[in-house]
Amino acid sequence: MVQFANVVVYSYQYLLDPKVAGYISKEMQKESVVVFDEAHNIDNVCIEALSVSVRRQTLEGARRNLNKMRQEIEKFKATDAGRLRAEYNRLVEGLAQRGNLPFTDNWLSNPALPDDILKEAVPGNIRRAEHFLHVLRRLVQYLEGRLETDNVEKEGPVGFVASINTHAGIDQKTLKFCYDRLHSLMLTLEITDTDEFLHIQTICDFATLVGTYTRGFSIIIEPFDERMPHIPDPVLQLSCHDASLAIKPVFDRFQSVVITSGTLSPIDLYPRLLNFHPVVSRSFTMSLTRDCICPMVLTRGSDQLPVSTKFDMRSDLGVVRNYGRLLLEMASVVPDGIVCFFVSYSYMDGIVNSWNENGILKEIMQHKLVFIETQDVVETTLALDNYRKACDCGRGAIFFSVARGKVAEGIDFDRHYGRLVIMFGVPFQYTLSKILLARLEYLRDTFQIKEGDFLTFDALRQAAQCVGRVIRSKADYGMMIFADKRYSRHDKRSKLPGWILSHLRDAHLNLSTDMALHIAREFLRKMAQPYDRAGGSGRKTLLSQEDVEKMGDGILNEMQY
């Protein structure tokens, strides 16, 4: 199908994840233009694509898979021994010719090790099917042993491979070929139900990645989640720190790759994270007909006390109350829909409960209905549907949502579905996470990106993503409130995308609730007027080709980078 299509739209993972890209994207031509849209999170997708986590369930499942495969092999030995022998012979010649795939199209299926795989043959000790199963069994046993730990352990791939070699007798080269060897075996055994064998595939992914890369990864074993130490849930995670590893094959393979999003900011950080040299790097301003967005930074409540979700302040009752009053006051002046973003589910849960206890929630509900994003997708979808209904019928509603959540990524709150978005706090990642710490360390050592810079960049792109939901077209209008005193600092604020910054006036940088309320009233009154779309004042809403060409000359000067 892909060969006949002019335009193919799919999820990033189909191109970035080596496990899947091989099946789906192998027929793409070199001349294809690859566009990563909404690419503000592309580094995280790359990292996820090359990360593997192994839990107890995985290992148990892998054992079951191995037993099943052994039975299959026995069956084949009895009925069709020639098949296994043919596979063996093919493996001697080299993995590249396996299956019926043509030689040249094959390499993307495992972009992690394209060169080696073509040159080398599969090591002798795993060419026979039953030998390979033995190796895997030893590997699973070794991993089980590693999971039985009481402490958090962190290791580099090199040390881990050495340890496997001494304890399980599997060398690095063998590990490296696990993924392809398993693939070949499954083809030979005619296993079609790949979902059932997901677990052993995970183990082989893990083995191949560990065997291939000597840097950019770390293996972290945690006996329990730090936030819930009473529940034992050991996990062994192979975590990738280098986003450039997954995207490199895409850059190598395709002639033109475009990375674009409304919130790529600061734009110069992306080439560093993904380790490439952009041919063209441009930041475009928006051609608005009127000043239809109104960003504000709210640093204080009406009582002049600072508001923030900083760790030491977030549970402060004064802050909780000030946030509540802010929403309450806004609910009384803003028509139709309001969207609120919180830094995490647990924070949202906590603050909604305390608003309920001190009666603010009830007051808010006198103005608008409240709907909330939960971790249950069905529930959230229905809540969104009802939210829209409430906005449509004029009752008005508030939607509580979470930064980094699904709603923040995928749902538009344009027009009357969102006249105001409030970002409560700065959505920093959970900084005590071992994986994040390891990644920060790697970024500092390899790309000279400071920890603080990266964390701020990451938090601000999420915040920008959240508030950007509110506007979708020039005919639309909406307000954005960044409710945290930390947004008024230049190092934070300056990382917001240009189209927000250009509308953020100096007078709106350090507001209290009552001042913000005043600005909101003014703004809404101005925006609700009918306006001249044809552009009497020289700015048109719908540009013709001539207009665009004319702008082209001007834009070269306006360009920010």
Next chain:
Amino acid sequence: MASGHVIKRAKYKTSPKGAGTPGVLKMTENKIMFKPNDPTSASKIDVEFRSIKGYKNTKEGSNNPPLLNLSLEQGGSYIFEFENFLDLQVCREFVGNALTKSGDAAKAKSGDTAKAKSGEAVATSDRSTVTYPDEQLISSAEMELRIKLLRENSELQNLHKKFVLGNILTESEFWATRKKLLDGDSGTKSKQRVGFKSSMILDIKPMTDGRTNKVTFNLTPEIKYQIFALKPAVHRAFLNHVPNKMTEKDFWTKYFRAEYLHSTKNAVAAAAEAAEDEELAIFLKDDDILANAARQKIRRVDPTLDMEADQGDDYMHLPDHGIFRDGSKEITDSQHEQFKRTFLQDLNRQGEVVLEGRTIDVELEDPRTVAEALAQSRQESDENAKQERLDRISRMTEMEDLQAPHDHPLAPLCIKDPRDYFDSQLLKISDDTRAGSEQLRCSLSSEEAYGSLRGSISEIKAMGLSDPVVRPEVAVMVLNGLTQNISSTKFQLGKNAQESILNSLPNTTKEELLHHWISIQELLRHFWSSYPITTSYLYAKVSRVKDAMSKIYPQLEVTNVLLRKNISM
């Protein structure tokens, strides 16, 4: 349309009830012709507009078919029934224009009817015998009611006189915004059903008396109904168990026991209780009816919102893929999950119920009947959901700014920020006072002032600076003189405008102002209600209204000037 002609399919009738003759209606600038489909039929018409006195038509949305009634000068009338209201609208506009023209010609002769320029409004000077050529067929009862209302309410009468008789609004436009007044008085329309309060679940809260461990819940029929609506499982349990298995009192006791356990957020205790008592468990578990309903509803939601459908794409979050435990992901406690219905879920559910509104219309006294009525209303399902869904998709996928601009004409208003006025007044006043105080204090010529300055400088040179450079009393006096007026006027202008300013005006001026204020309010209501301007009729209305408003402003200015003169005298 004014030039040219209109041809529409229509039925000619002699009375509104009759069957009518199907045929074709053709209207040119000064003639109306009707040709029946059956050429042998006798009902052929060919008259000039001159002989038409006025017309009426039926309202869109009423039960009547689209009828146009043309009344003749010499008595009698022609009634045409159109295929749809759109045709009727077109013909009505045409007839209106044609009548204006022939009316203008006729005016020279008779002069007894005054017709508005657009032909929309025709009114005579005597209100009790008003004829409404433009009027949509209204009953005589309604007419009486209108007259009665006008008589009773002098303010309304003033407005009516000003706008309707002043040809700014038509009779029907004027009353259209006061439908409620008419309905409320006649009392014929059914009352609006009261919806749920937005904060239902928050109202059901336990009370403790502080001394004993007793917890009290107050229960009213209204609350019972709300609980049934919010929680279908409780509703079902009530229908099943009461009164066969337990009394109503026991039922509610048990329910609130469960609620209380839940409110203590002790999932473990709840689980333990539920294990002992099967009926209690119903209240604590997740509502399976809701879960089923959710599965059904999810099929009807707007596809642009459907995140469940996207889940298949997102295989990265399946187990074993990607990073399992990093800082950005959240964690849940999976134990006792089914007893951990969260407050957030309750809020969502309640929003949904509030939106659905009250579905039953029975007395709330007996919970049993309420429960049964509710069960019945749940079974009625909605059919046109599919169409609605399609409509929503097309609405969501349309990008507003990529559409060609709608060619709706625009009638810009001159909107001024009231603060500008106050600020300018403030400035003026403070200027005045400053000027005044300067006059007061230094009625000196510049030479004298210079001399005084030189004098004091030489004095300082000779004696050095005295300890307080300026004496405190003088400093306070100057400061007060400069600031007091500013702050006091600001205070008065900003806050007690009603008391301090309006009451200080002469009574006639005050009444005049209030009258202008009411007029503007009325006009603004009409102005905004005609947006978006889709027809030429609306445009004409908006321009009329706007002109009327702009006339009021100079009047206000005049009042302002007069007032100033009076005050200064």
